[in-house]
Amino acid sequence: MFDSGLISYVFAVFVSAAIVLSVLTLGHRLRKTGETAEHTHGRTSHEAAIFLFRAGVLEDANPLGLERIGPLRSAEYVWGDLYQALVSDFPEFPTVQGADKERSCITLRAKDPARSDLAIIDQRGNTARVTIHADPGQIPARNNRAWKAVANAPYPIWQVDKAGQVIWRNAAYDLLAKRLGHEGDQGHPIFDIDLDLPDREPFRTGITDKSHNQTFWYDIIRVSTGDETMCYASDANAIVSAEVAQRNFVQTLTKTFAQLSIGLAIFDRNRQLALFNPALIDLTVLPADFLSGRPSLVAFFDRMRENRVMPEPKNYASWREQIAELVVAAADGRYAETWTLPSGLTYRVTGRPHPDGAIAFLFEDISAEISLTRRFRADLELNQSVIDALPDAVAVFSATGRLSLYNTSYCTLWRTDPDTSFAEYTLRDALPVWRNETNETDVWARLQAFVMAPTDRTPWHETVEMRTGERIHLSVHPVDRGATLIRFCIAVEAANAPLASVPEPI
Template sequence: MVNLTVSNSVILGGLVVVFSFAVLWLIGMSRTTQSNRGVAQEHAVRSNSFLFRDEELVDHDADTMPLPKAKTEDGSDWQRMRSWLGFRFSGLPERLGDLTADLEIESNTDGLKSRLEISLGKKAVHLTLSEPVTPDSVALHETLRQQALLQGRSDAIDAAPMPVWATDKDGNVIWENLASEALSDDHKQQMLLALGDTPEAALTTSKRVSLENPDGPSDLWYDLKAIGSDVGALHYAADITRIIRAETIQREFVQTLAKTFADLTTGLAVFDRSKNLALFNPALIDLTGLSPEFLSARPSLISFFDTLRDRQVMPEPKNYASWRSQINDMVKTAAGGLYQEVWSLPSGQTYRVTGRPHPDGAVAFLFEDISVEILATRRHRMQLDLRQTVLDQLDEGVAVLSAENRLMFCNKTLGALLGIDPDGSFADMGLSDLLAACHRRYPDVGLWAEVEEKITRKSLSSPIIDTVGRPGGDGATCRVMPLGGGLTMVCLTQIVAEISGMTTADLT
């Protein structure tokens, strides 16, 4: 082993220190160089140049040039380039020939700080597109991921059945889906004119527009909507032609109904599902006395019936506090198709009010003036009561059979003679029942059998008159006569029994 002296140790330590500083300096220089390279790479820019002459692209250094298709046959390359760049660089001129000075536009909407330079030459226009280059693998992967997401959204928009397109601040179309491309230029121009100026960012404008349909009998209708953004606007056009046609048909149908109902003598009031008056006819005005102005204002159902009560066109409720609940119950009943009432008014008129359900929660009320009908019914009932009273005063028992051989009515005398009460029985009394009662009271097998046979066979052409009864007992004179129309009358007259061989007539 070599022995180091003190002087040698000092020299060796100094060399170590110098060598250490040298290594540290080299490491620092290496890191500085790498950092400077990173900064340089971070700020690296890649550019592509395009040369235009007379609006046509004559040269470029791009590997691919995906310019959109020309919208018209005379569309120039610059118009296609303008459409391709427009969504990021606003303010591009309509024509390159309109430029009077060089132009530089920056796009900061995507955070890339891209730049577009347009330089005027003597015979050509030079366009330079500069994009920052990002060598970071993570940034590249994120860019590709965003492109994949955008492609999926683009496919979804292209497949949308409704036209969708975007415009820049100047109103020029930047992109559109397949449904929008299918629209004619004339229709699209009419839509843009109908929407007017591009709305401000986050604002929305909408309008319904009618377009002439060259292939059909009726116009095409679209519901348009434009949503403003920082770079322009998004436009949506929903085809509502079928909806408009359905609304037109419904409107015409309602008008037809209104014309039909106008000739009815029955008052009609139709309330929609919100319980507001939607339709009425002139007869309702005549029957209720409500003014056309009031009805045209579409009053609510409660207001309608409140006004009827105020005008005494409906019976006064006994309990006004529960009036509204009664109306609500009436509406619920009418919605089930079960409501029907007869209103006897103070004026002497009588109305029949019927509630009917309509589709979609609507309710219709029918008002019929049945005063004449009620008066005729009352008179008829009075006549029947009078006739019954007169028949009840006769000493002769009378019964009338219908064409179906059912007992229609009989007087009290017949009931007392036969011991029957047809009004006290739930079941109708027929011919057999009546003749059985006659036979029990006045036995005569032959006569009652003959009467039943002729009435049943409808062969009773002339009256049958005979005397019936038990030997030595009470008897009766029987008369069976056809009345016409298949009706038959049976009459029984009591014969008083003989006393000591003498009749009551002999005693007198």
């Protein structure tokens, strides 16, 4: 009898050998079937991209298959990705991996009769082997620099079919889709693109991240090749933000300028009107439609000349030269003139340089100011003529001692003219003159204290004697704002005669 342990050992070896033999036989049959299908169509496996899927997820791929996958990692590549990549060439490619218990093998031909591409799907259970045979001229060179540059570009790049479904995208596109929560629907594009738009013309579109209530802006260019379209997106968030900030700034300026009474006209670097406010229409009498048409600087001033709202040039032939000089002066910030118009109005016109070569002109109606100034000057001249007509010498000193007013009789009596002084003429300048022309007296010290004192402002009178022997009656009166009126009257009567009444201060 045989030893029972030996029998058990032999039996175990026999079973193990049988299992190994069965596995090898099954693998051989699978490879044989694939190779038979490949050789049937005149192809070899080294010309094909091969993918091995299990339960809809890619487990392995040969080098050509890995090139087709691109920047996606194998663990992220699913059957739907392969479907999106192949459906344009193989419309009958299954949308999902089958799960038949029985083994099946199907062969699909490319829809383009000019191409001999084949897709072979060898499936058993939840495992599928997909072999893609492509014409040598049609195999994408994904290992070259151009493909790597596209696949690894920092901006989204993707390809869509004629139905608008995404059939390829780069890593930046996938990252953006994941950020927006669209990674589950890889066939539907995350950008809303009108496929009827012309090729190679950039357009801007925004996509919204609803979770963060934020919109991302991109400039997109489409390039179509047959039924497929490559799309390139570049980040435009900084540009959009700058445009929004500029638009808000212009709106703020426009609202501010609309409240100004000064007319504003800004010409851009091309010397076309870029901005104006309502006051400009009122001051220049130029129609709004003319200003809205962005006239040139020369046309703007020509129309103003025609409307007689600027001085008429003496020599029309040199008019353009004057405008050119005006522009140069404004660009340097040197232009500032007062225009007296035929209508009697007076404008102050100022030219100032602005950034980027622009020029701004300010038009201010100063007619009321000029009229007030002229009337004030006329009143001063009238008052001065009245004071000059008085026979007595008169001088008015302010609370600080500055000589504010005097007449010609004062200059004649004291033989001095304060207007010839380079500096401001004050009481300190007048006292030496008075002391030099009169005998010694304490009147001048008393007068100095009175003029500079803020209190004890009671009028008083005194008499001083000139070195020539003449007697001068001195009358001192306080007036408004702390000023002091001093009247010098030459005595024509005896020293003890009463002084004539002093008129009220002017």
